[in-house]
Amino acid sequence: MEIIYHTADITKDAENLNTVLNSGVKTVEIDFVMTEDGVPVWTHELFPTIISHSTDAYKKGQLTLFDVLDINNHRCKLMLDLKYIPRHVLYSSKFFELIEKLNAYDEFQIQSLDLTFLTRLKEAKFSNIEIGLIINVLTKWYITTFKKLPNFDFMSISSELWEKDNGSYIEKCNAIDPNAKKYAWTWATRVENEYKIDTFINKGADGIITGTPDYVKKLANRDIYSRKISLN
Numbered sequence: 001m002e003i004i005y006h007t008a009d010i011t012k013d014a015e016n017l018n019t020v021l022n023s024g025v026k027t028v029e030i031d032f033v034m035t036e037d038g039v040p041v042w043t044h045e046l047f048p049t050i051i052s053h054s055t056d057a058y059k060k061g062q063l064t065l066f067d068v069l070d071i072n073n074h075r076c077k078l079m080l081d082l083k084y085i086p087r088h089v090l091y092s093s094k095f096f097e098l099i100e101k102l103n104a105y106d107e108f109q110i111q112s113l114d115l116t117f118l119t120r121l122k123e124a125k126f127s128n129i130e131i132g133l134i135i136n137v138l139t140k141w142y143i144t145t146f147k148k149l150p151n152f153d154f155m156s157i158s159s160e161l162w163e164k165d166n167g168s169y170i171e172k173c174n175a176i177d178p179n180a181k182k183y184a185w186t187w188a189t190r191v192e193n194e195y196k197i198d199t200f201i202n203k204g205a206d207g208i209i210t211g212t213p214d215y216v217k218k219l220a221n222r223d224i225y226s227r228k229i230s231l232n
Contacts, residue, residue: 002207003216004029004079004183008044012063017071025213027077027109032065033084038094040065040082069105079109079209081134085117096124103128111156118152132156134185135173154181156209159196167203174204181206194219 004027010016020028032040042063063071065080072078080102089095102108103126111132112118121131132154155177161169162184173182184200184207186192192212197219200208210216 001201001205001220002027002181002183003213003220004207004209005213006186006209006211007031008187009211012042013061014063014067014071017063017068021072021075023213025076027079028072029079029081029111029209030068031081031083034082034086034089036086036089038086038089038092038098040080040098042068045083074105077107077109079111079132082110082112082114082117085112085114090117090120099124099126099129102126109154111154122152130154132180132183135161136185151177152180154183154206156183156185159184159186159200162203162205163196163199167199170203183207183209185209186211192216 003025005020005023005025006029007017007020008031010020030042031044033043033045034040042065068078085095099121102110106128108128109130109132110118110121111134113134113136115133118131118133121129130153133152134156136158155173157170157173170182173180182205184205186196186209192210192215197208197216201220208216208220
């Protein structure tokens with residue numbers, strides 16, 4: 001099972017990023033938005049009002065995706081969560097030039113709530129990029145529209161939906177797209193607990209995106225799972 005470091009709560013600077021990259025995790029999830037001129041900037045704000053152009057980001061000392069790539073230097077696999085992409089950027093040649101650079105980086109994952117963005121990525125068929133759909137409490141209508149969507153490499157499904165109706169939501173996701181990996185995604189600000197992690201593992205999570213990777217790893221390595229003991 002994959003354990004992915006969810007970085008939403010860490011200070012967005014090079015020193016803290018280095019700490020995460022040196023923590024022993026194999027994959028690190030980082031949130032970005034695109035500025036009006038198409039530069040991905042590290043921020044967890046869904047619709048940031050402080051960033052209108054890349055120059056504004058640099059003035060505020062915010063790291064761009066290119067800064068993060070340089071700092072990482074291929075130490076960890078990166079999962080890019082793109083929260084906002086201006087539509088004029090999405091349909092520009094500059095956008096695809098960016099994705100081509102990421103594709104050349106190798107072993108890159110991109111996830112988003114933005115179906116238009118994800119569909120364009122799938123249609124472009126970038127071979128080195130895994131593409132995933134984020135599903136949270138506010139987007140349950142995805143279940144009824146999945147068959148109209150391209151097949152994704154993975155789904156990042158919120159913890160509330162893993163626990164909902166004794167796992168029936170996960171069964172629906174598996175029935176609609178059995179080949180996509182199913183990641184359990186938790187809000188970084190919420191404290192993990194043993195029951196929650198047990199639920200994820202027993203319901204078949206392929207990975208967990210968490211702000212407490214050491215705690216999750218400790219729970220996931222217990223003998224209970226080798227004996228396949230169910231929570232039900």
